[in-house]
Amino acid sequence: MAEKLTSRPGGDHQGEGGGTSASASATAWEPVPRSRTFELVLARIEEQILAGNLHVGDRLPPERELVELLGVSRAAVREALRVLEAQGVLRSRVGTGPSSGSVISAMPSAGLTQLLRLHMALANFPLTHVVEARATLERSSARLAAERATEDDLARMREQLARMDDPELTLEEFNDSDTAFHVALAEAGGNRLMTDMTVAVRSAVRGALLAAFRELTDWEAVAERLRAEHHAVYAAIAAGDVERSGDLVEAHIRGFHQHIDL
Incomplete structure (x- = not known):
């Protein structure tokens, strides 16, 4: 099963390779307004990267968890992930193990x-x-x-x-x-x-x-x-x-x- 974002003191969450994963506490993923939703989902993910809460090799929370954390539809989340993957910011790993999901990657x-x-x-x-x-x-x-x-x-x-x-x-x-x-x-x-x-x-x-x-x-x-x-x-x-x-x-x-x- 894909790794779930959890909250704990300090907001640290160890992900793949021992690095800080989709890391920050659930409070960092605030619900977004519903207008232009997928763009606002992009903005929330970018905020996490710019804040240093997500690094290369870290995994995003699963789609269903992002839906709950951000208060948006699954379609909006999927569209935002597709944009980031097209830009080279994310790569998708198929499967259900600890290395599956959407992983932050360095843009070539x-x-x-x-x-x-x-x-x-x-x-x-x-x-x-x-x-x-x-x-x-x-x-x-x-x-x-x-x-x-x-x-x-x-x-x-x-x-x-x-x-x-x-x-x-x-x-x-x-x-x-x-x-x-x-x-x-x-x-x-x-x-x-x-x-x-x-x-x-x-x-x-x-x-x-x-x-x-x-x-x-x-x-x-x-x-x-x-x-x-x-x-x-x-x-x-x-x-x-x-x-x-x-x-x-x-x-x-x-x-x-x-x-x-x-």
């Missing part, structure tokens, strides 16, 4: 970047806002990369530079290597969130960039300038020049978007 980077990418696409942010955010983000990444890049990091960046130097690359292939270079730069900075955000931003604008590339009458000249700027950014990072690395990558991003007038 791919899941996070997909959510960010979709949000950016649906929110229809003005391009100026995207460029500003990207320039600020990658300036910080480049500065960190100049401080932290390993030889493996530098090798991954050089690999993409060599690919972009190939004059036979198609627009799509050039753009993909360009993206891979900037992702490698972010990875060299050692900040996973900044890397995921870089991937999300580049993925969100990929279609618009390719469309703009195809409209250029001087693509070869633009590509040559981009190659030179990428090499300069790499050289500054490899030299450990923090200020120059940040300045160059920001100028590269802003200058590129001004040139293509996207």
Whole structure:
């Protein structure tokens, strides 16, 4: 039978792996209003995670218990759990043993970047806002990369530079290597969130960039300038020049978007 949420002094409840499970006392799971019910169920679960009462590996109370604790229908609970599972926050384990039920899981980077990418696409942010955010983000990444890049990091960046130097690359292939270079730069900075955000931003604008590339009458000249700027950014990072690395990558991003007038 799936584990039941119980109340005891201190609000601790030992779950799978010895960690704090669906943990807090029953009073933490207050009934919710009945309007937009499944969203409010989501909010209650998020509150438990943000409060530190639920951690990766912990199990939520069974559906029927959540129905009682929150004062909602089973349909609302199931819808909320489906949303969290689609987001990568929960994984379902089938069965009746101690490891069954809905388990809190760490969201993989791919899941996070997909959510960010979709949000950016649906929110229809003005391009100026995207460029500003990207320039600020990658300036910080480049500065960190100049401080932290390993030889493996530098090798991954050089690999993409060599690919972009190939004059036979198609627009799509050039753009993909360009993206891979900037992702490698972010990875060299050692900040996973900044890397995921870089991937999300580049993925969100990929279609618009390719469309703009195809409209250029001087693509070869633009590509040559981009190659030179990428090499300069790499050289500054490899030299450990923090200020120059940040300045160059920001100028590269802003200058590129001004040139293509996207």
